[in-house]
Amino acid sequence: MKSTVETLSPTRVRLAIEVPFVELEPSLKKAYREIGQQVQVPGFRQGKVPPAVIDQRVGRGAVLNEAVQEAIPQNILAAVREHDLKTLGRPEVEITEFNDGDSLNFTAEVDVRPELTLPDPGTIEVTVDELQIDDSEIDEQVKSLRERFATLKTVERAAQEGDFVQIDLNATVDGQDVPGGSATNLSHEVGSKQLLPGLDEALVGLAANESATFTTQLVGGDFAGKDAEVTVTVRTVKEKELPELNDEFAQMASEFDTLEELRGDVRERITKGKRVEQIYAARDKALEQLVAAAEVPAPEGVVREEVASRKQAMVDQLERIGASLEEYLAAEEKTEEQLDEELTTAATEGVKIQLLLDTLADADDVQVSDDEFGHEIVHRAQRAGMPPQQYYDQLVRSGAAAAVFGDVRRGKALASVMERVAIKDSAGNAVTLDALKAEGDEAHDHDHEH
Numbered sequence: 001m002k003s004t005v006e007t008l009s010p011t012r013v014r015l016a017i018e019v020p021f022v023e024l025e026p027s028l029k030k031a032y033r034e035i036g037q038q039v040q041v042p043g044f045r046q047g048k049v050p051p052a053v054i055d056q057r058v059g060r061g062a063v064l065n066e067a068v069q070e071a072i073p074q075n076i077l078a079a080v081r082e083h084d085l086k087t088l089g090r091p092e093v094e095i096t097e098f099n100d101g102d103s104l105n106f107t108a109e110v111d112v113r114p115e116l117t118l119p120d121p122g123t124i125e126v127t128v129d130e131l132q133i134d135d136s137e138i139d140e141q142v143k144s145l146r147e148r149f150a151t152l153k154t155v156e157r158a159a160q161e162g163d164f165v166q167i168d169l170n171a172t173v174d175g176q177d178v179p180g181g182s183a184t185n186l187s188h189e190v191g192s193k194q195l196l197p198g199l200d201e202a203l204v205g206l207a208a209n210e211s212a213t214f215t216t217q218l219v220g221g222d223f224a225g226k227d228a229e230v231t232v233t234v235r236t237v238k239e240k241e242l243p244e245l246n247d248e249f250a251q252m253a254s255e256f257d258t259l260e261e262l263r264g265d266v267r268e269r270i271t272k273g274k275r276v277e278q279i280y281a282a283r284d285k286a287l288e289q290l291v292a293a294a295e296v297p298a299p300e301g302v303v304r305e306e307v308a309s310r311k312q313a314m315v316d317q318l319e320r321i322g323a324s325l326e327e328y329l330a331a332e333e334k335t336e337e338q339l340d341e342e343l344t345t346a347a348t349e350g351v352k353i354q355l356l357l358d359t360l361a362d363a364d365d366v367q368v369s370d371d372e373f374g375h376e377i378v379h380r381a382q383r384a385g386m387p388p389q390q391y392y393d394q395l396v397r398s399g400a401a402a403a404v405f406g407d408v409r410r411g412k413a414l415a416s417v418m419e420r421v422a423i424k425d426s427a428g429n430a431v432t433l434d435a436l437k438a439e440g441d442e443a444h445d446h447d448h449e450h
Helices: 021-038 051-057 060-082 135-148 199-203 247-253 259-293 300-320 325-332 336-363 370-384 388-398 401-420 434-439 441-447
Strands: 002-009 012-019 087-097 104-112 125-128 151-154 164-173 176-189 211-217 227-241 422-425
Touching (some): 002 060, 012 021, 012 060, 060 087, 060 104, 087 300, 104 300, 125 259, 135 259, 176 227, 199 211, 199 227, 247 259, 259 336, 259 401, 259 422, 300 336, 336 401, 370 388, 370 401
Parallel strands (some): 125 422
Antiparallel strands (some): 002 012, 012 104, 151 227, 164 176, 164 227, 211 227
16 A cells, blocks of 8 residues: 555545555455455355455446455555644545556545644733622522422412413314313412413413403414413312522521521532633633634534534434524524534634643643543433443444543543633632542543533
């Protein structure tokens, strides 16, 4: 095999590869073996059909094609090693010349990792917003906790917003009952807008055993898109009673003895969360500066693959909830072109950051231990709700294990970079990474967003 490499851009090369016919013999023999296992010829046992008979039955061209399809990736890999290329993504192959008995000549265009001149992370300075906590934020958290300990009391009055009601529903279109359009004894919070449009407005002012009819448009079933007349009948009205905010509430709702101690704990938790947010903001700004300073180019082929992957993931997610991309675009008031543009911008930024972190990992000779890789597998398996071994086996089958390994290595490189970046807030106070370390697994999640 002979090969030459031509640089097309800082992120793309074209390999020209020539494979003598004699070097195709192993692939040709394998092709005959595999095709021989698939064809049945009277008078020959399966797998024992001679090449001449296969040529007659299947055609020599089909055998040559299968041999070439196997030989091309092997020879690309050999050429990549020979020229010490750091390839990215899948190569685009074009066979330039091949005849039976002659050399196979083909080209392979592939993205490569660009050579980057890295700035010293110690020269990077970022400023983040000053950490400020308003009493209203603490009030909101305490209010949410109070709501969880609310009780419901039946009242003899008309329903108001915030009440809980037990209701019966019945929907008709042009006097006909809608299939599946009736329900009995449903529990509903008035004003929550969790059920049908128009229901909450109809419920306000209705007491137990009273009914009202309203019009709503159906979104599914045989009558989708048609207006339905819906009759709602109230069975009971219940009022939500909140516990008083005092020390007794603190003892019931938490491990604290006083309301003051409970509020102090809430303040502490909000503070920790905001400190972690500060560090994530600093990380994003530091990466932006490093990418700009290193003038990281984005390989077009890799970006295209990433956009296609993100778009497919979006389509799969929408299908799981019974929606389509067209419906999503209509709801967001976007065209598919606008979505593609947004995905391309995000993918370009993500690819640039990956290239930067890979280069930093090489420069710092970042190593990933078996324990670190195993911890990441366990962590991801938990998030996916799968046993770790099953998750790992699935990764290996799909060829994605190396990508996870790369994520862990980039995460370590990023952590090392952030230790050297100077971070301060808008008031001039130094911001340390202590809060991030204290967060443990939560920080671990964010480290691998890119």
